[in-house]
Amino acid sequence: MKIAVYTYRSTESMRVRQAILDGIQGTPLEYDEDHPDIVITIGGDGTLLSAFHRYQHLLDQVRFVGIHTGHLGFYTDWRNYEVQELLKSLQNDSGQSVAYPLLDMEATMSDGRVKHIVALNESTLRNIVKTMVCDVYVNDQLFERFRGDGLCISTPTGSTAYNKSAGGAIMDPNIIGFQLAEMASLNNRVFRTLGSPVIFGTDAKLTFRLRDDSSAVLTCDREQMMLGQDDWHLQEITYRVAKEKIHFAKYRHNNFFMRVKNSFIGETY
Known part of the structure; x- marks a missing residue:
């Protein structure tokens, strides 16, 4: 599987990027910015939005995965401390996805x-x-x-x-x-x-x-x-x-209305 990493230019995002690049060494995962199967974005929803337009010509071929390094986003399922778990999911990928x-x-x-x-x-x-x-x-x-x-x-x-x-x-x-x-x-x-x-x-x-x-x-x-x-x-x-549709790799894609609840309502009593 070929992956690309699209990164927000913050210190923490660049650290996570390097952790991914180090983590794919010696695995079946290959880095390819031009023709990826998976695009990993690191930052927030704005970063994923930019990556979407960067790879818009490949929407029928790529799936997206978002890592957020700030506040919880609607398009980002993974946290910055879960790089190893994400890489394991990528290596066990079977093509599962959710489309919007x-x-x-x-x-x-x-x-x-x-x-x-x-x-x-x-x-x-x-x-x-x-x-x-x-x-x-x-x-x-x-x-x-x-x-x-x-x-x-x-x-x-x-x-x-x-x-x-x-x-x-x-x-x-x-x-x-x-x-x-x-x-x-x-x-x-x-x-x-x-x-x-x-x-x-x-x-x-x-x-x-x-x-x-x-x-x-x-x-x-x-x-x-x-x-x-x-x-x-x-x-x-x-x-x-x-x-066209956008496809997200469905390793643990969060429920949309749970995202809405977490973003706008928070805990209920």
Whole structure:
């Protein structure tokens, strides 16, 4: 089996990285950054997010394993003191995995250029200086004209991140779909939106068309694009469930709702 190690640049993360590299010596495990079977991330959820985009072209071939060296993360199952246990699991690997759905984003510019990204967590469209006015289409039919700060579209696993802060629901990752949450929408006797999160299924297509893209910002996970500048004008953005999925090596992959409980609720009495 070939492994790659993707590391956050902290002293502790680098120490864990070296422990892994030392630990695979004399084992069937081989280090290969370009064509790995397993990608081990060391750091936190942000590190795994970066590794996901680094190996996005190999999603049908690789599985991920996360080691956290800080606070408990949603994507990181192992602690920094469990390197030897992880290496034993890797040597006894039988290909077991758990898969989660991803979000496909395609932004078409006014000059015909297309920006295509697959997101692990979410994509947002917002305006940083004024009210954003955006026509929202569901399966090519106009659903609402949104006015407010912005819109957040998240995957089921990403529903616990920015989406939750925006008032979105937490989605079970066994649901193959994605979610739309409004950010500070204007709702009065003149302007109306649904005003609540919407969860879309496998075959849904969500399209945004801005009335004015000046000062608009489009994000997809950690990538950010400033719109309305020079010839970088947005025609429309389309979201779907991605064909690809992310796969985690299921040695002891923690239950999603136990992660939610540990992160947001803690001990119950």
